[in-house]
Amino acid sequence: MEITNAITSFAALSQDTRLKAFKLLVSQEPDGLPAGEIARQLSVPHNTMSAHLAVLARAGWVVSKRQSRQIIYRASLSHMEAVVQFLLQDCCAGHPELCASLIDSLSGCETAKSDKKDSL
Structure with a gap:
């Protein structure tokens, strides 16, 4: 990913409704x-939401x-x-063990997903 693409991506998420929509x-x-x-679900008018979704x-x-x-x-x-790979590509000056807590926090996604399925 090039830096200009990353900037465009971050700009799209740097608005309250768009970030909420993406998280949803x-x-x-x-x-x-x-x-x-x-x-x-976000209590946003349909035409406004369409514009936000187009930006995303x-x-x-x-x-x-x-x-x-x-x-x-x-x-x-x-x-x-x-985008995450772009942010982390030069992480930790060649010492990936410094990023272990970040990697561990991302592995929590699987646990949350299994818990959600189990509750259904």
Whole structure:
């Protein structure tokens, strides 16, 4: 990832509604949500939400797919991974053990996902 792409990505998330929308979509993986449901859950007018989703899509944070009359949005986990890799590519001056706590905190995603499935 080039620095200009990273800046565009960070700029897209540097707004309250867009960051909330992205976090909501991450929590709904792998199914995603229709645009109207995102707007409803975040209490944002539909047209405003569409504009925010367009910004996120242009920056690569979300992908969309038409399903009948609805557009389903999903978080682009591959883009999120690319951004995290960009941030960490020169991490710790060649001492990856310094990043161990960061790696451990990310592995908590699997635990949270299993707990969520178990509660259903």
